[in-house]
Amino acid sequence: MDMLVRSWLCIPALKEGLEEKVIQSTADIVLLDLEDSIPLNSKQVAREKLLALNHSIWSDYDLAVRVNALSRPEGVRDLVFLMDNNIVPKYLVIPKVESAGELRILSELQSVTGARTKIFGIVETLKGLRGIDAVINDSVNLCGLILGSADLSSEISFRLSTSALMQIKCEVALAALSVGLKVIDTPCFNLIGDKLLREEVEAAKALGYSGKIAVHPSQISMINRLFSPSETELEKARAIIASLGSPDLPMAIASIDGEMIGPPFEVHARKMLALQELVVSKNNKRAL
Known part of the structure; x- marks a missing residue:
């Protein structure tokens, strides 16, 4: 586990005071948007806003850039602009991913330029949802998937019910985690x-999600807290590892508080402790 991706604060690249907002944000990742939040006639202006940022900000902060769909001319222009100006964000977010071919082209471009940007694809169309297995199995540099419910809802032509959205969330999670x-x-x-935000985060975490997109800075604190291990979870994780590691254990199973535990519990416990190390490291970095 090498990435802390609990909160992604989405900010339009045209936003005034962009550099200051990046520096002040407590989000794990600041997502600079060139896509939906930017009018078509302002795309180039938004790109140039990225160029105006202090060059060191790209290495000093965990930034992502959401380009336009690679099936559109503006998406190609975004990539060319980033490469021509040596802008290398830590994360590149590709919207409306529907085929492995889109990401394969991106992978080939990265191999030529030597860029080490991590790729996240957004699943937000019916075609992308139905073809998700082909996308993830044939994509070389893909690090993760992001669920985009707004575009899916508009394509289905009705407001997704909670149960329908949960089914889609589960499908995307199972595909990615597999x-x-x-x-x-x-x-x-x-x-x-905060009620709805809390419910959504808790439901997503239960399905194996690692983080959530934030559309406002006020959402970041709760997202970070709920996607971090609680002290109760950490105590139990340490107890599981200690119990299963005991030299007196006759079999690879033990019992804690009346619950039988075995090797799969230890795997999860170690993931929990590794996540906590990332959280502590991030907090220490911010304190400097």
Whole structure:
């Protein structure tokens, strides 16, 4: 586990004070958007906003850039602009991924330029959802999937019910996790109160999601907290590892608080402790 991807704060590249917002953000990743939030006639202006950022910010902060769909001319222009100007974000987010071919072209471009950008693809169309297995199995540099519910909802032509969205979330999570990819939850668009955001994060975490897109800075704190191991979870993880590692254990199973545990529990416990190490490292870095 080498990436802390709990919170992704999405900011339009045209936003005033962009550099200051990046520096001040407590999100794990700041996602600079060139796609949906940018009008067609302002795409080039938005690209140039990225070029105006201090060059060191790309290496000093965990930045992502969401380009336009690679099936569109603007997406190709985005990639060319980034490469021509030696802009190398740590993460590149590709929207409306529907085929492995799109990501294969990107992989070939990366091999030529030597860029080490991690790729996340957004599953947000019916075609992309139905072809998800082909996408993840044939993509070389893909590190994770992001669920985009807004475009899916508009394509289906009705507001997705909670149960329908949960089914889609489960499908995307199972696909991603089966090949070792991260999976990131769709944004919570309701900015009034924390109840719905909490429910969405807790449901996503239970399905194996590692993080969630934030559309407002006020959402970051809760997303970070809920996607981090709680002290109770950490205590149990340490107890599981200690119990199963005991030299007096006659078999590879033990019992904690009346619950039988075995090797799969230890795997999960070690993942929990590894995640906590990343959280601590991130917090220490911010404190400097």
